[in-house]
Amino acid sequence: MIAPADSNNTLAIQLLGIMEPIPQNLRQSSAGKISSWIRKNFITSLGIFIVVLLIWRIVSVAQQDSYPIQYWAFQLINGLTLGGVYALIALGYTLVYGILFMINFAHGEVMMMGGFAGFFTLQLLTYLGWTNDTPFSSAISVVVMMLAGMTVSVLTGVILERIAYRPLRAAPRLVPLISAIGASFFLQYTALLMFGAIPHNYHKPSIFVGVWRIGETGIIISYTGAFIFVTSIIMMIGLYIIVQRTKLGRSMRAVAEDKQIATLMGIDVDKVIVFTFILGSALAGAGGVMLGLHNTVIRFNSGFIPGLKAFTAAVLGGIGNIPGAMVGSLLLGIMEALGPSALGLPTEYKDVIAFSILVLVLIFRPTGLLGEVLSNKKA
Amino acid sequence: MALLEINDIHTYYGNIHALKGISMTVEEGEIVTLIGANGAGKTTTLRSISGLIKPRRGKIVLDGEDIKKYAAQELVYKGIVMVPEGRGIFSKMTVGENLDMGAYSRKDKDGILKDLGWVYELFPRLKEREKQIAGTLSGGEQQMLATARALMANPRVLLMDEPSMGLAPVLVEAIFDTIVQVNKEGTTILLVEQNATMALSIANRGYVLQTGEIVLSDTAVNLQKNEMVQKAYLGIE
Numbered sequence: 001m002i003a004p005a006d007s008n009n010t011l012a013i014q015l016l017g018i019m020e021p022i023p024q025n026l027r028q029s030s031a032g033k034i035s036s037w038i039r040k041n042f043i044t045s046l047g048i049f050i051v052v053l054l055i056w057r058i059v060s061v062a063q064q065d066s067y068p069i070q071y072w073a074f075q076l077i078n079g080l081t082l083g084g085v086y087a088l089i090a091l092g093y094t095l096v097y098g099i100l101f102m103i104n105f106a107h108g109e110v111m112m113m114g115g116f117a118g119f120f121t122l123q124l125l126t127y128l129g130w131t132n133d134t135p136f137s138s139a140i141s142v143v144v145m146m147l148a149g150m151t152v153s154v155l156t157g158v159i160l161e162r163i164a165y166r167p168l169r170a171a172p173r174l175v176p177l178i179s180a181i182g183a184s185f186f187l188q189y190t191a192l193l194m195f196g197a198i199p200h201n202y203h204k205p206s207i208f209v210g211v212w213r214i215g216e217t218g219i220i221i222s223y224t225g226a227f228i229f230v231t232s233i234i235m236m237i238g239l240y241i242i243v244q245r246t247k248l249g250r251s252m253r254a255v256a257e258d259k260q261i262a263t264l265m266g267i268d269v270d271k272v273i274v275f276t277f278i279l280g281s282a283l284a285g286a287g288g289v290m291l292g293l294h295n296t297v298i299r300f301n302s303g304f305i306p307g308l309k310a311f312t313a314a315v316l317g318g319i320g321n322i323p324g325a326m327v328g329s330l331l332l333g334i335m336e337a338l339g340p341s342a343l344g345l346p347t348e349y350k351d352v353i354a355f356s357i358l359v360l361v362l363i364f365r366p367t368g369l370l371g372e373v374l375s376n377k378k379a
Numbered sequence: 380m381a382l383l384e385i386n387d388i389h390t391y392y393g394n395i396h397a398l399k400g401i402s403m404t405v406e407e408g409e410i411v412t413l414i415g416a417n418g419a420g421k422t423t424t425l426r427s428i429s430g431l432i433k434p435r436r437g438k439i440v441l442d443g444e445d446i447k448k449y450a451a452q453e454l455v456y457k458g459i460v461m462v463p464e465g466r467g468i469f470s471k472m473t474v475g476e477n478l479d480m481g482a483y484s485r486k487d488k489d490g491i492l493k494d495l496g497w498v499y500e501l502f503p504r505l506k507e508r509e510k511q512i513a514g515t516l517s518g519g520e521q522q523m524l525a526t527a528r529a530l531m532a533n534p535r536v537l538l539m540d541e542p543s544m545g546l547a548p549v550l551v552e553a554i555f556d557t558i559v560q561v562n563k564e565g566t567t568i569l570l571v572e573q574n575a576t577m578a579l580s581i582a583n584r585g586y587v588l589q590t591g592e593i594v595l596s597d598t599a600v601n602l603q604k605n606e607m608v609q610k611a612y613l614g615i616e
Contacts, residue, residue, distance in 0.1 A: 247483070254469055254480050260431065261467040266455030266484030266532065 047364050054343075061344035070218040075337045081225040081294060083333020084232030088287030089310030090317070090325040091239060092157075092280030098256045098320040099276050101173065105180040106160055107284060108307015109187035114153030114285030115298045116191065119200050121148040131205035138207035142227075150285035156187070157281025158274060166270070184304075191300035199297040208293065228290045235283060236326050242279070243322060252276060256320075305351065309336075312358040318371020327369060332357065380443060382407040382567055383428070383536050388437030390420075390427045397423045398434065399591040405536060405569050410562050412570045412578040412599065414612055415588035421571040422464055424588070425538045428569070429461040430454045441535070455484045458535030462542065466525040470514030474505055477513050477524055481531030490533065497564075498527040501557055519550035526557065536567045543574045555581055575612035579603050587612070 038045045089111050096104045104110075125131050125141040132138065164183045168176045208227065211220045243249035254262040255272045263269055291306060292298045309332065317328025332354060339353040340346060361368060381404035390398040398420050405411045415421050426432045428439055430451035439447050446457055469477050478498065482491045499506040502523045508516065513524060522542055529537055542558070543551040551574065559581050562568050572578035579585055579599045587595035587608060595605065602608050 250472075250476065250480065251483065253472065254483075257469050257471055258467060261463065261469070262480075263431070263451045264429065264455065264461050264463060264467070265480045265528075266452050268450075268452050 043364065050360070057344070058342050061342065064344075067341055068218075071341070072338070073217075073219045075341060076334060077219075077221055077225055079334035079337030080330060081228050081333070082337060083313075083330035084229045085287050085290050085294060085306070086310045086313045086333055087236055087326050087329035088232050088283040088290070089306060090314040090329045091236070091322065092284045093311050093314040094317075094319055094322060094325040095252075095276050095280045097314070098322075099252065099273060100165070100169075100176075102165070102176045103180065103311065103319075104160075104165075104280075105177065105307075105311075106164070106183035106187055107157075107280070108303035108305075108310070109184050109191075110153050110156045110160065110281050110303070111284035111288040111291070111307065112191060112298070112300070112303025113156045113187065113288070114149035114281075115288030115292045115302060116195060116200075117152035117285070118145045118149035118289035118292055119202060119298050121145045122202060122205070125205075126203055131203070135207055138205045141205050142207065146231075146286055146289050149289035150282045153281040153285025153288060154278050157277040157284070161274060161277045166273075184307075188300055188304065195300060197300065199299040202292045202296050202298065204293065204296070224293050228294060231286070232290070235286060239279065239283065240322060248272075248275060309351075309354050312354055312361075314368075315358060316361050316368055318368025321368065321370050324368055324370035331369075381405060382442060383569070384438075384440040385424075385428065386438040386440065388424075388427055388434040388439065390423055390432055390434045392423075392432075397591055398427065400437070401588075401591075401593055403586050403593065403596065405567060407567055408562070408565065409584065410558070410568045410570060410582045412572055412575075412582035412585045413588055414572055414575040414578055414585060414608075416611075417573070418590075419588040420591040421573075421588055422540055423591075425461060425540050425569070425571055429459055429538055455532055458533070459538065460529045460532040460534035460536070461538040462525045462529045462540060464540040464544065466521045468513045468516075468521050468524050468528070470512070472513055473510050474513055474516070474524060475509045477528050478505075478531050481528035482533075484532055491531070494531055494533060498530050501530075501560065502527050519546055519553070522546060522550075522554055523557075526554070526561075530561065530566070534566060536569060537561070539568060539570045541571060541573060543572060543577060551577060575608070576614075579608075579613075 089107065092107045092110070093104060096102060096107070122131065122141070122145050125144065130137045130141040160183055164179045165176050168179055204224065208222075208224045211222045212226070213220055241249075243252060251262065251265075251267045251272050252275070254265060254267060255269050259269050262272070287306075287310075288298075288303070291302065295302075310329065313329035313332040314325045315328070316332055317324030317326065319325075335357060336350045336354050340349050343349075343353075345353075383405040385401060385403045387400045387402050388398055389396065389400055401420070401424055403411070403413075413421050413424060423432065427434045430446075430449060430453070434447065437447075438445050441457060441459065444457075446454060446459070449457065469480060472480070478495060482494070485491055504520055505523055505527055508520065513521065516524060526539070526542065529539075539558070542554050546554065555577050558568060558570065562581075570578055570582065579602055582599040585597065585599050585602045586593050587602070595602070595608065597605070603613070
C-alpha cells in the first residue's frame with residue numbers, strides 16, 4: 001500500500017486496517033461523514049473515545065456512591081500535599097531541560113540523597129532532644145533538617161553536573177541522557193551500600209504531631225501536610241522571582257535561549273549551568289525531606305518513583321516551562337489521590353494512573369498544558 | 380600604538396585552515412572594514428577576535444595586552460563586543476530586557492542609565508517598543524536592537540558582522556548612518572560586510588580578504604578607486 005504523505009495518522013490507520021476506500025454511496029450519508037472525519041482526525045477521535053470512556057466510568061462509579069464527602073476532601077488535601085512535593089522535584093527537571101535540553105534522570109536520586117541527609121540530621125537532633133523539647137526547638141530542628149537536605153542535594157547535583165554531564169555537553173543529545181540514567185543507578189546503589197536496604201523511619205518532630213479539624217465538617221488537615229504544601233508554594237514563588245527578577249535569573253533565560261549569544265554578553269555559561277543545578281537540586285533536597293516526612297520512611301530507591309512522577313508532572317505542564325511544572329505537579333498529585341476512588345480502582349493503581357497520564361500527554365499533547373511548540377533545536 | 384592589533388593569526392575548523400595568517404590593525408576612533416566574498420573568512424576573523432573560536436597561532440593585542448588567553452565572555456569585560464551575524468537577539472525577552480543583557484558586564488549603574496538614554500536617542504523606535512517581545516520586531520528593528528544591545532556594553536571596539544544582511548536598502552542606509560554617528564561619539568568599529576559599496580563609503584580604512592588571506596589593505600578612498608576592488612566587490616566594470 002502506498003502511504004499518503006498528507007496525514008501523520010496514516011500509519012495508525014493502516015495498522016487498524018481501516019484504509020479501505022469508503023463506497024461512493026456511503027460518502028453522502030451521515031455515517032459516511034462521521035467515518036471520514038474519524039479517518040482524518042484519528043488521534044482526536046481516539047482522545048474523545050478515551051474521555052467518554054473515563055467519564056462513563058466515573059459517573060457509573062459515582063452512582064454507587066460509597067464514599068462520604070470527607071473522604072474526598074481528605075484525598076484532595078492529600079493530593080495537594082503530594083503535588084507540592086512533586087512540584088519541587090519537577091522544577092529541577094524543567095530548569096535543567098530549559099537550559100541544556102536534557103532530561104536529568106538522576107534528579108530523583110538527587111532528591112533521595114537530600115532525604116537521607118534530612119533523616120540523619122533528624123536522628124541527630126532527636127538524640128540531642130531538640131525535636132521534642134519546645135515548639136521553638138522543634139521548629140528550628142525542622143529548618144536545620146531542610147537545610148541539611150538541601151545542602152547534600154546541591155552537592156550531589158553539582159558533582160553530577162561536573163562529572164557526568166559537562167564533559168558530554170558537545171556530544172549528541174542521547175549521550176548525556178544515558179549518562180544520566182547511569183548516574184541514577186550509581187546513586188541508588190551507592191545509597192544501598194551505604195545505608196542498607198531497610199527503610200529508615202522518619203520520627204516526626206513534635207511540632208508536626210497533630211491535625212486540624214475544620215469545624216464540624218469532619219475534614220482533617222495534618223500539620224505535616226499543611227507544612228509541606230505551604231513551604232512548597234513559598235519555594236515555588238521564590239524560584240519564580242529569582243528567574244524573572246534577578247540578574248542571575250535573566251542570565252539563565254539568556255543561556256536557555258542561546259548559549260553563544262549569552263557568551264557574547266559576558267555571561268559565563270558554565271557558571272549559569274552550575275547555578276541552575278544548584279537551584280534545582282536545592283528544591284529537590286527540600287522535596288526529599290518533605291517526602292520523608294510525608295511517607296515517614298526513606299530508603300535507597302525512594303527517589304526513583306517520585307522522580308518519574310515529577311518528570312511526568314513536568315511533561316504534563318510542559319517541560320521547560322516553570323509555571324507549567326507547578327500546575328502539572330498539583331494536577332498530577334490531585335489526579336493520583338482522587339483517581340483510584342473516582343474510577344473505582346484499588347489505591348495501588350495510583351502509579352498506573354500517573355504513568356497513563358504521561359503516555360496520554362505524550363500522545364495527545366506532547367507540548368504539555370502550558371508548553372509551547374518545540375522548535376527543532378529543542379525537540 | 381594601535382588599539383587593536385591582530386598579528387598573523389591562523390584559525391582552523393577541525394582540519395580546515397580557515398585563516399592563513401591574518402594581520403591587521405584598528406586605531407582608536409576608526410571605522411575599519413573587512414570586505415570579501417562569501418567564505419573568505421570575514422566572520423571567522425571576527426569570531427577569532429571575540430574569542431568564540433581560538434586561533435591556533437598568532438597574537439591578538441588590545442591596548443598592548445595579548446588577549447588570546449581570555450575566554451569569550453571575559454573579552455566582553457575587556458571591551459571587545461560583537462554584534463553577531465543574523466543579529467542574535469533574545470527573541471523571548473522584551474526589548475528592554477535585551478538591552479539589560481547588553482549591560483550584563485557592567486556595574487556602573489549611572490553609566491548604564493546614561494547609555495540607555497543614549498541608545499534610545501539613537502534608536503527612538505526601540506524606546507517605543509521597550510516592553511515588546513523582541514521576537515516580534517521587524518528585521519530592521521532587530522538589527523537596531525542588536526546594535527543597541529552591543530553599545531550597552533560600552534565597547535572599546537565594536538565588532539559588527541554583516542549589519543546589512545537581509546535588510547531593505549533604505550534600512551541599510553539608516554543602519555549605516557547610525558554606525559557613523561556611533562563612531563563620531565567615540566566608539567571604534569570593525570565592520571565586516573559583503574555590501575562593500577556601503578562599507579567603504581563610511582570606513583576610514585579597509586582590508587580585502589580572499590580565502591583566508593588579506594590581499595589588499597588601504598584607505599577606504601583608495602580602495603574605492605582600486606580597479607580590482609571595483610571589479611570584484613563594487614560591481615563596476
